[in-house]
Amino acid sequence: MIALEHVAVEYLPGKEILTDVSLELKRGSFHFLAGPSGVGKSTLLALLSLQHRASRGRVHMFGEDATNLPRNELPRLRRRIGMVRQDYRLLDHLTVAGNVALPLKVAGESPEEIDGKVKELLAWIGLGDYGDTMPAALSGGQKQRAAIARAVIANPDVLLADEPTGNLDSELSLRFMYLFEALNQGGTTVVSATHDEQMISLFNYPVLRLKEGKLAQL
Ligand SMILES: Nc1ncnc2c1ncn2[C@@H]1O[C@H](COP(=O)(O)OP(=O)(O)OP(=O)(O)O)[C@@H](O)[C@H]1O
Numbered sequence: 001m002i003a004l005e006h007v008a009v010e011y012l013p014g015k016e017i018l019t020d021v022s023l024e025l026k027r028g029s030f031h032f033l034a035g036p037s038g039v040g041k042s043t044l045l046a047l048l049s050l051q052h053r054a055s056r057g058r059v060h061m062f063g064e065d066a067t068n069l070p071r072n073e074l075p076r077l078r079r080r081i082g083m084v085r086q087d088y089r090l091l092d093h094l095t096v097a098g099n100v101a102l103p104l105k106v107a108g109e110s111p112e113e114i115d116g117k118v119k120e121l122l123a124w125i126g127l128g129d130y131g132d133t134m135p136a137a138l139s140g141g142q143k144q145r146a147a148i149a150r151a152v153i154a155n156p157d158v159l160l161a162d163e164p165t166g167n168l169d170s171e172l173s174l175r176f177m178y179l180f181e182a183l184n185q186g187g188t189t190v191v192s193a194t195h196d197e198q199m200i201s202l203f204n205y206p207v208l209r210l211k212e213g214k215l216a217q218l
């Protein structure tokens with residue numbers, strides 16, 4: 001489904017954050033992504049979501065070589081990926097419901113279908129009364145829940161979640177982990193970056209551990 005071959009990533013020329021990362025994510029797999037703050041977890045997820053390019057190595061996605069795909073071809077692949085960014089990235093000018101509805105709109109679903117799905121999911125994540133609220137008026141944890149809802153609503157082939165439960169209490173964190181598990185059992189490939197070693201030990205999924213620009217051998 002996704003494979004990286006000896007990939008390097010740099011933001012500034014000559015200063016590599018990831019130096020040599022190779023991995024294969026099989027369809028329907030579930031991985032945690034761990035490592036200390038600043039090691040490059042978000043960077044690796046940015047690469048996997050095709051938001052950042054590799055400076056070396058190759059990136060394969062959905063059976064295509066995505067390493068040097070022209071920019072205008074990227075949305076086609078990105079549509080298959082649900083991403084929860086560490087800083088949420090909700091669109092400020094849209095309501096909560098408008099944000100969550102975006103992937104369904106892009107997929108061309110009817111307004112009635114979209115409305116029904118969004119209402120149901122918002123209720124499930126405890127934001128049933130916040131559909132018409134603007135993101136700026138949400139708490140951190142509420143924003144995080146809305147960002148997760150947007151990432152999962154269209155049933156993506158791949159879910160990339162960056163500290164998805166970092167702002168949630170333990171009960172809500174578990175609820176979302178069970179949501180990710182349910183998606184995964186439906187075939188979604190999941191990578192969840194987390195600092196939460198307790199969560200990692202609670203769920204028996206393999207862990208990708210970043211260290212000094214590389215994935216540690218397990
Ligand atoms: N846009 C950017 N420009 C320059 N350097 C960046 C940029 N984004 C991240 N970096 C650097 O890349 C390194 C890895 O950052 P990244 O955000 O991937 O770490 P992380 O493992 O996700 O950390 P955390 O656990 O704190 O979220 C850091 O040294 C950071 O300063």
Ligand SMILES: [Mg+2]
Binds near residue numbers: 041043
């Ligand atoms: Mg990060």
